[in-house]
Amino acid sequence: MEKEADLFYRQLPKVELHAHLNGSVSLSTIEKLVARKPHLNIEHGMTAIRSGQRRTLDECFQVFKVIHQLVDTEEDILMVAKDVIREFAADGVKYLELRSTPRKEKTTGMTKRRYVETVIEAIRQCKNEGVDIEVRFLVAVDRRNGAEVAMETVKLAEDFMLSTDGLVVGLDLSGDPTVGHGRDLLPALQKAKNCGLKLSLHLSEVPSQADESELLLNIPPDRIGHGTFLHPEVGGSQSLVDKVRKHNTPLELCLTSNVKGQTVSSYSQHHFLYWYQMGHPSVICTDDKGVFCTDLSKEYQLAASTFNLSQEDMWTLSQKAIDCTFAPDLKQQLHQKWLELRPTLFQL
Numbered sequence: 619m620e621k622e623a624d625l626f627y628r629q630l631p632k633v634e635l636h637a638h639l640n641g642s643v644s645l646s647t648i649e650k651l652v653a654r655k656p657h658l659n660i661e662h663g664m665t666a667i668r669s670g671q672r673r674t675l676d677e678c679f680q681v682f683k684v685i686h687q688l689v690d691t692e693e694d695i696l697m698v699a700k701d702v703i704r705e706f707a708a709d710g711v712k713y714l715e716l717r718s719t720p721r722k723e724k725t726t727g728m729t730k731r732r733y734v735e736t737v738i739e740a741i742r743q744c745k746n747e748g749v750d751i752e753v754r755f756l757v758a759v760d761r762r763n764g765a766e767v768a769m770e771t772v773k774l775a776e777d778f779m780l781s782t783d784g785l786v787v788g789l790d791l792s793g794d795p796t797v798g799h800g801r802d803l804l805p806a807l808q809k810a811k812n813c814g815l816k817l818s819l820h821l822s823e824v825p826s827q828a829d830e831s832e833l834l835l836n837i838p839p840d841r842i843g844h845g846t847f848l849h850p851e852v853g854g855s856q857s858l859v860d861k862v863r864k865h866n867t868p869l870e871l872c873l874t875s876n877v878k879g880q881t882v883s884s885y886s887q888h889h890f891l892y893w894y895q896m897g898h899p900s901v902i903c904t905d906d907k908g909v910f911c912t913d914l915s916k917e918y919q920l921a922a923s924t925f926n927l928s929q930e931d932m933w934t935l936s937q938k939a940i941d942c943t944f945a946p947d948l949k950q951q952l953h954q955k956w957l958e959l960r961p962t963l964f965q966l
């Protein structure tokens with residue numbers, strides 16, 4: 619029987635704002651992909667980092683390369699996206715913002731436009747099948763690919779924002795944080811902001827990026843991914859913190875990802891506490907639930923047990939996340955849903 623606390627966190631209605639599509643592929647979907655491509659000789663150990671395991675950031679990024687080999691056709695992307703959406707729904711996520719990087723045509727046999735269309739198709743199919751979750755999409759820019767590709771991606775994202783009835787809501791900046799510099803991507807990010815795309819930027823995910831963060835915070839972004847090294851105690855600065863505070867920019871915080879990727883030394887050292895105690899908008903997210911063998915319920919439970927927070931605190935945290943979404947049209951509906959679900963949850 620499921621333990622009472624597990625049940626509480628699974629039933630808690632949740633908002634997931636930071637999920638990379640190909641990092642979110644579950645074991646059962648990986649098995650289906652491996653069966654489609656036995657010649658690749660890929661085992662699950664190569665696509666996930668299990669409990670207790672730690673990897674360097676570099677090793678983590680190698681894992682994405684393996685997953686990308688497995689997910690390289692239109693059929694794969696449709697299946698992966700549908701499976702991921704259904705899994706988040708089964709975990710009690712009521713609103714999901716997925717993000718994914720359209721890859722070079724020669725690696726997938728399809729154009730970047732077709733890649734995004736396929737993810738949108740998966741979102742539509744899940745909606746038509748009655749999966750109980752609202753999904754929106756952020757087109758991702760991989761910082762490793764430089765300024766020109768970033769600009770192309772922004773144009774693509776803008777086209778989709780205008781043609782998908784609000785399903786494409788923004789732009790993500792991600793990829794190996796040790797490669798490239800945000801200054802080169804500034805024109806593309808500014809263009810995205812000016813045309814109405816919401817911006818979620820991976821920021822200060824590794825140490826010594828204070829200059830870059832300073833620059834990118836001036837845009838300013840609409841949300842920050844990780845922000846692990848923003849505050850002074852870890853080599854950031856008060857000026858960075860002040861900027862984030864001034865704009866009240868929400869942080870997307872991913873505990874397991876940071877501990878397994880070794881940018882944070884232990885759960886109790888996670889910067890969640892710094893921002894949460896300040897009353898700053900902090901949203902618990904998974905990052906890559908497949909790679910890091912987690913789900914959003916586990917992340918909520920982990921935050922509660924690590925920082926000694928009550929179920930009531932966690933309820934408030936999940937409810938406040940609604941105000942950090944990039945879908946203003948859905949906020950009222952989501953708040954209503956939370957209110958309706960509350961009585962059943964606290965009767966447990």
Ligand SMILES: CC(C)=CCNc1ncnc2c1ncn2[C@@H]1O[C@H](COP(=O)(O)O)[C@@H](O)[C@H]1O
Pocket residue numbers: 638639640641675676678679682717718719720758760792793794795820823875876878879905906
């Ligand atoms: C290595 C590590 C600790 C990962 C967690 N932190 C991350 N930091 C930056 N970019 C990421 C991270 N996790 C996933 N991504 C991005 O998401 C991609 C995978 O999802 P997709 O193909 O865009 O659908 C990766 O190739 C990478 O560009």
Ligand SMILES: [Zn+2]
Pocket residue numbers: 636638792820843905
């Ligand atoms: Zn991320």
